[in-house]
Amino acid sequence: xxxxxxxxxxxxxxxxxxxxxGIGNPLRADDGVGPEIIRRLRGRLPSxxxxxxxxxxxxxxxxLVKENPDTIVLIxxxxxxxxxxxxxxxxxxxxxxxxxxTHRISLSMVKDYLEKETCADIFLLGIQPxxxxxxxxxxxxxxxxxxxxxxxxxxxxxxx
Numbered sequence: 001x002x003x004x005x006x007x008x009x010x011x012x013x014x015x016x017x018x019x020x021x022g023i024g025n026p027l028r029a030d031d032g033v034g035p036e037i038i039r040r041l042r043g044r045l046p047s048x049x050x051x052x053x054x055x056x057x058x059x060x061x062x063x064l065v066k067e068n069p070d071t072i073v074l075i076x077x078x079x080x081x082x083x084x085x086x087x088x089x090x091x092x093x094x095x096x097x098x099x100x101x102t103h104r105i106s107l108s109m110v111k112d113y114l115e116k117e118t119c120a121d122i123f124l125l126g127i128q129p130x131x132x133x134x135x136x137x138x139x140x141x142x143x144x145x146x147x148x149x150x151x152x153x154x155x156x157x158x159x160x
Contacts, residue, residue, distance in 0.1 A: 009089060011156050013123055016070025018049060020153065023076040023107070025055040029136035030084070030129030033146050034075040036138060040150045057110045065117045072114055074107065075149070077142075078126030085141030087149065090124040125149060 020041065026032030038052040048067065053060040057074075064072065074095075080088060095111045111122050127146070130139035138146070 010073075010125075010152065013089075013121065014071050014073075014156065015121065017068065018071040018073065019051060019064060019067055019069040019120075020045070020049060021051045021053055021057065021060075021064065021072060021074050023053055023055070023057050023074060028132045028134055030127070030139055030142040031055075031077045031132045032138060033077050033127050033129070033142055037075050037146050037149055037153075040146070041153060044154055057107075061110070061113055061117075064114060069118055069120045072118070072120045072122045074111070074122065074124045076107065076124060076126060077129040077132065078124070080126060080128055082128045083141070084128055084130035084139060085145040086128040087145050088126045088128075090126050092122045095122070095124050 020038065022034030022036070022038035024031040024034040026035050035052045035054060038050050041050055051060055051064065078088070078090070080086075082088075092111055092115065096106075096108050107124065111124075114120060115122055127142055127149075130141055
């Protein structure tokens, strides 16, 4: 999906109070893309809207619920057998066990709990990793995609 089409689709999906949740392990190369996006957004968006939950999103569920969001955007490295750096918008009904195995519980369980407790609209921005090897940095194709996502989120102007 082209950048401008993604921007328009995401903007249409956002309503009310929006939380951005970065998921992943920065020590495992491209799996750190979610937390890296949150790090880059700090200081640009209100910190109460940004959550770096690492590889244990289940530890943050109550904090997310207490924010009483209308929309929750999960960002994670997702294996969907595409070119590294490919970004997909995965709507809530399609969030299954697609997340990489570095997480303790599945994203579908996280999504189900948050949906039940908040009634928020939830979707996943999945980024195809090149590698999740321990000790590697974020690969160039994933870095390019994360920069586009940061720019996209800033340009949406729905967070302030």
